[in-house]
Amino acid sequence: MATHSEAAFNKNESDRRQSFSGIWNGELDKVFADVAKYYDRANVIASLGLLGVWLKRFVSTIDVKPGDKVLDVCAGTNVMGIALLKKQPGMDVQAIDRSQDMQQVGAERASRLGFTIKSDIGDVHQLPYPDEHFDVVTLQYASRHLGIMQVSKEIHRVLKPGGHFYHCDMLRPRNKLVENAYYIYLKFCLNLTSWLFNSDQASLDCRDYFIEALKMFYSAEELSDLMRTAGFASVEHSSIFAGMVAFHKAGKK
Numbered sequence: 001m002a003t004h005s006e007a008a009f010n011k012n013e014s015d016r017r018q019s020f021s022g023i024w025n026g027e028l029d030k031v032f033a034d035v036a037k038y039y040d041r042a043n044v045i046a047s048l049g050l051l052g053v054w055l056k057r058f059v060s061t062i063d064v065k066p067g068d069k070v071l072d073v074c075a076g077t078n079v080m081g082i083a084l085l086k087k088q089p090g091m092d093v094q095a096i097d098r099s100q101d102m103q104q105v106g107a108e109r110a111s112r113l114g115f116t117i118k119s120d121i122g123d124v125h126q127l128p129y130p131d132e133h134f135d136v137v138t139l140q141y142a143s144r145h146l147g148i149m150q151v152s153k154e155i156h157r158v159l160k161p162g163g164h165f166y167h168c169d170m171l172r173p174r175n176k177l178v179e180n181a182y183y184i185y186l187k188f189c190l191n192l193t194s195w196l197f198n199s200d201q202a203s204l205d206c207r208d209y210f211i212e213a214l215k216m217f218y219s220a221e222e223l224s225d226l227m228r229t230a231g232f233a234s235v236e237h238s239s240i241f242a243g244m245v246a247f248h249k250a251g252k253k
């Protein structure tokens with residue numbers, strides 16, 4: 001993969017926005033309102049149970065200390081916040097997501113387990129937090145739906161010097177054969193889970209979008225470059241399943 005220049009990233013980000021901003025600012029909220037009640041179960045089925053294994057692996061890469069201020073961006077049902085609090089209960093965890101329904105499910109899950117996760121409902125393209133506020137920021141399984149350069153710069157802004165941004169997502173595999181097989185598998189999963197959970201029309205209409213958004217997204221290497229371009233001083237990643245899923249750690253100087 002050729003390293004992107006900042007101009008190439010800007011062009012790609014602008015193309016992604018042009019293709020998807022209608023969905024990002026419209027249908028996607030309806031989709032997450034619909035899927036909130038079955039989101040966690042659907043993920044277990046679609047990943048054949050692997051999501052829990054990937055979560056453990058991702059969390060094992062995240063350094064957290066008692067007293068750390070942690071921000072989970074696009075927190076959804078608080079999967080990440082809960083996993084981090086299980087690892088280190090003495091932290092202050094803030095979640096932000098645009099979906100009230102996803103956060104409602106997340107708040108109930110956290111409270112059942114005796115954890116407190118603060119919640120803000122809002123768009124993460126402009127984070128409502130001061131500069132240099134958090135020790136750790138996490139973002140999992142949402143980047144395809146975002147202007148990820150803008151959000152990465154926002155995350156960099158709210159991190160303290162020496163803080164880290166941890167990212168996990170399904171990414172575009174480098175190998176074309178693997179990539180095409182991946183899209184066929186994802187299409188099958190989306191059809192299966194919408195049938196099993198009786199998805200509403202908004203979710204049915206967005207099935208193609210979920211795959212198209214991945215096609216226009218980045219490989220693990222490209223995402224590392226994007227994070228460097230967004231200002232991060234040190235960026236490392238590891239991938240599994242031929243680059244279908246990757247874990248990134250980006251440090252702020």
Ligand SMILES: C[S@@+](CC[C@H](N)C(=O)[O-])C[C@H]1O[C@@H](n2cnc3c(N)ncnc32)[C@H](O)[C@@H]1O
Pocket residue numbers: 028032073074075076077078079080096097098099102122123124125139140141142145146
């Ligand atoms: C696939 S879910 C991932 C949730 C969670 N991070 C996880 O690992 O399960 C994507 C989440 O991103 C949120 N989201 C998408 N675009 C957003 C935006 N612009 N601002 C805030 N949240 C957004 C959705 O509401 C949804 O809860």
